[in-house]
Amino acid sequence: MDYFIIATTTLAGLFFHAWLFVKFRYWADRDLALSLAGSDPEKRTWILERLGEARSRKVKRAELQGWLEAQLQHYPPVG
Numbered sequence: 001m002d003y004f005i006i007a008t009t010t011l012a013g014l015f016f017h018a019w020l021f022v023k024f025r026y027w028a029d030r031d032l033a034l035s036l037a038g039s040d041p042e043k044r045t046w047i048l049e050r051l052g053e054a055r056s057r058k059v060k061r062a063e064l065q066g067w068l069e070a071q072l073q074h075y076p077p078v079g
Contacts, residue, residue, distance in 0.1 A: 029064060036068055046075060 029051060037047040050071045059067045 025061070029061070032065060033068055036065075036072060043075060046077065047072070 030048070033047045033051040034044055037044040047068065050068060054064060054067055
């Protein structure tokens, strides 16, 4: 019974830390995008959409800032 308790609490702790790690990365990427957009609300909404596109294209984190800056060259969107 002791091993079950130890295993359960260890797995719960590992799961929680993995969840926090993923959330911190998500928040850091979001903060990066918002800092690049400045204080314009429309631009912030637009850059968050580009961040979603970067995630769907699986842009690597090391390349994310450059990719977002390149996307900002195309703002405002045509259409």
